Amino acid sequence: MGRVDEQLRVGLVGAGPWATSVHAPGIADHPGTRLAAVWARREDAAAEVAAAHGAAVARTPEELLAQVDAVAFAVPPEVQAGIAVEAARSGKHVILEKPIAGSLADAERLARAVADGGVASLVVLTKRFAPETQEQLAQLREAGGWVGGSARWLNGALLGGPYSRSPWRHERGPLDDVGPHAFDLLDATLGTITDVIAANRSEHGVWQVVFRHEGGATSVATMTMSLPLNPGIAEVVVYGEHGHRVLADRGTTARQCFTNLLDDFVAMVDSGTTEHPLDVRRGLHLQRVIDLARRKAEA
Numbered sequence: 001m002g003r004v005d006e007q008l009r010v011g012l013v014g015a016g017p018w019a020t021s022v023h024a025p026g027i028a029d030h031p032g033t034r035l036a037a038v039w040a041r042r043e044d045a046a047a048e049v050a051a052a053h054g055a056a057v058a059r060t061p062e063e064l065l066a067q068v069d070a071v072a073f074a075v076p077p078e079v080q081a082g083i084a085v086e087a088a089r090s091g092k093h094v095i096l097e098k099p100i101a102g103s104l105a106d107a108e109r110l111a112r113a114v115a116d117g118g119v120a121s122l123v124v125l126t127k128r129f130a131p132e133t134q135e136q137l138a139q140l141r142e143a144g145g146w147v148g149g150s151a152r153w154l155n156g157a158l159l160g161g162p163y164s165r166s167p168w169r170h171e172r173g174p175l176d177d178v179g180p181h182a183f184d185l186l187d188a189t190l191g192t193i194t195d196v197i198a199a200n201r202s203e204h205g206v207w208q209v210v211f212r213h214e215g216g217a218t219s220v221a222t223m224t225m226s227l228p229l230n231p232g233i234a235e236v237v238v239y240g241e242h243g244h245r246v247l248a249d250r251g252t253t254a255r256q257c258f259t260n261l262l263d264d265f266v267a268m269v270d271s272g273t274t275e276h277p278l279d280v281r282r283g284l285h286l287q288r289v290i291d292l293a294r295r296k297a298e299a
Contacts, residue, residue: 007034008093008269011064013083014074015040015049017162018097023074026258028053032266039064040075065090070120070269076168077176078102081110088117093269095261096123098180099290100283102168107287114280120268121280122261125184127234128278129260130252133185136245140189145241149190151182151221155232158205158225174223175207175293178234180286182221183211185236185247190217193289199296209293 010027012019015038028035039058040046050057058064061083065071070093073080081101084094094114100123101107114121127133140146155178157163158170169177187193191213198210205226211219217240236247268276 008032008266009034009036009067009069010095011037011039011058011068011071011092012049012055012074013039013061013064013071013080015042015045016074016166019074020049021162022254022258023072024049024053026255026262027072028055030259030262030266032270033070033262036068037064041079061086065092068092070094070265073097076102076166078106078168081106085110085113088113088119088121091117091119093120093265094122094280095265096121096280096283098123098125098283099176099287100280101287104287104291107284111280111284114274118274120265120274120276121283122265122268122276123180123278123280123283123286124258124261125181125278125282126254126257127181127249128184128188129257129264130250131260132248132250132252136247137188140238140245143242146190146238147217147240149186149217149219149236149238151186151219151223151236153178153182153221153223153232153234154227154229155225155234156228156230157232159228169225173201173205173207174225175201175209175290177225178223179207179209179221179290179293180283181234182223182236183209183286183289184282186211186219186221187213187285187289189236189238189247190219191215192285196289196292196296199293201297207293207297209296211289 035053035055037056037058038046038050071087072095195212206224209221
């Protein structure tokens with residue numbers, strides 16, 4: 001897919017820090033994709049991103065859909081869900097941020113639209129596209145015998161920095177923002193999460209969620225985005241009959257992970273494949289986990 005006329009025309013919805021630092025340059029620089037158009041609620045922000053990468057500015061989401069083959073999203077979940085449903089219904093492939101929607105009902109609607117549209121979909125679960133994560137998960141699955149584990153996702157992202165002015169992150173907190181990453185990795189190492197045993201949000205904004213997994217393993221996720229930790233902590237630990245293992249981070253950047261995601265995405269579209277371990281159905285599963293944890297905490 002090296003020639004421009006063979007590249008997948010991708011539209012970008014969003015022009016915030018994540019779109020600017022990861023999505024836009026990743027799509028523009030990938031040999032199989034071309035950043036064709038950008039739409040954001042602030043047209044000046046969309047114009048700035050578009051100008052940096054030779055893309056058009058769309059004045060409405062509908063205008064963007066009319067000139068692309070696929071859409072990548074970097075907007076709040078409520079905004080993403082509505083536009084992504086229309087994209088899928090229009091036959092456009094989708095790259096979705098997590099969580100995939102603002103509610104479980106909207107996530108189910110989006111998953112149905114993707115299935116009915118017969119389009120490819122991937123969820124930006126960044127660490128899953130790092131080679132070291134894939135290699136370690138394969139080793140853990142091969143070894144088996146894991147009975148428990150824990151995830152710690154602790155940072156100060158809501159206190160300062162590029163994402164501290166994000167209203168949806170302040171409103172929903174770590175359960176929706178870093179939760180999908182933590183839950184996905186626990187699920188991938190210990191087996192499918194089948195139940196939330198307990199969930200609690202402390203007065204300091206620290207979430208703790210206890211899971212039961214298919215096969216009997218249990219795990220706990222501890223998350224906060226409001227502690228002054230620099231650098232933050234993002235780790236997954238499992239233990240069992242083979243001892244204790246830590247999923248190690250070898251420094252693959254978010255940008256490189258997104259490039260690896262685009263490799264998979266282009267291959268899916270090129271081959272007509274719509275199934276992938278990290279497609280919209282994975283996003284729906286994680287949305288169910290988030291919904292159950294929030295309801296358990298509020299009970």
